Amino acid sequence: MSEIYFNPSHPGIAYGDGELQGPGEKGQFVKLIDNDLFQVVSDAADVPIGVIYNLDKLKHVTPGATDRNKVAVYMGGGIYETDNITGEVTAGDDLTFDPANGNIKVWAAGNFVVGKALAVEGSVVKFKLAL
Numbered sequence: 001m002s003e004i005y006f007n008p009s010h011p012g013i014a015y016g017d018g019e020l021q022g023p024g025e026k027g028q029f030v031k032l033i034d035n036d037l038f039q040v041v042s043d044a045a046d047v048p049i050g051v052i053y054n055l056d057k058l059k060h061v062t063p064g065a066t067d068r069n070k071v072a073v074y075m076g077g078g079i080y081e082t083d084n085i086t087g088e089v090t091a092g093d094d095l096t097f098d099p100a101n102g103n104i105k106v107w108a109a110g111n112f113v114v115g116k117a118l119a120v121e122g123s124v125v126k127f128k129l130a131l
Contacts, residue, residue: 005083005124008053012078012129015050020071023063026052027084028102029114030073038071040102048097048114050075050131075131080115083123093117095127 006027018036029048030038041048050073057069074080086098086105094107095115104125107113115127 005081006051006053007081008074008078009081009126010079011053012074013076014053014072014074016054016070016072018071018073019068020052020055020063021068022065024052024055024071024102025084026055027082027104028052029097029104030071030102037068038073041097041099042102044099044111046097046099048112048131049073051080051114051129074129076129077131078129079118079126080129081124081126083125085123085125089117089120089125091117091119095125 004027021039024040029041031041031046032049033039053074054072084103086103094113095104096107096111098105115130117127119126
């Protein structure tokens with residue numbers, strides 16, 4: 001996976017006492033699967049709890065499905081910028097997550113709203129986190 005741009009402009013609450021099970025990258029949305037254990041969302045029915053900010057793993061090693069790495073997850077609002085998007089996003093769009101890869105995409109009926117696009121410049125979206 002290429003380097004993802006993810007900048008916490010005005011971050012919300014950062015929870016750093018958990019682990020991520022399996023692969024993940026900053027800017028991807030996660031669900032809670034056990035006590036202090038997160039996993040990247042993988043199904044449209046998943047309930048997202050936050051977005052990955054920092055992952056303590058070896059840079060060029062992709063974790064296996066059951067490997068665990070320390071992770072910091074932002075939740076509780078805040079303003080963020082990222083290029084970790086799927087499809088076209090415009091300012092004012094409600095946002096959800098793409099269950100195929102945990103990226104941000106435009107919300108559609110039946111999905112969880114995870115944020116609101118505030119501005120778009122090139123491939124970077126500034127958004128307010130709704131989780």
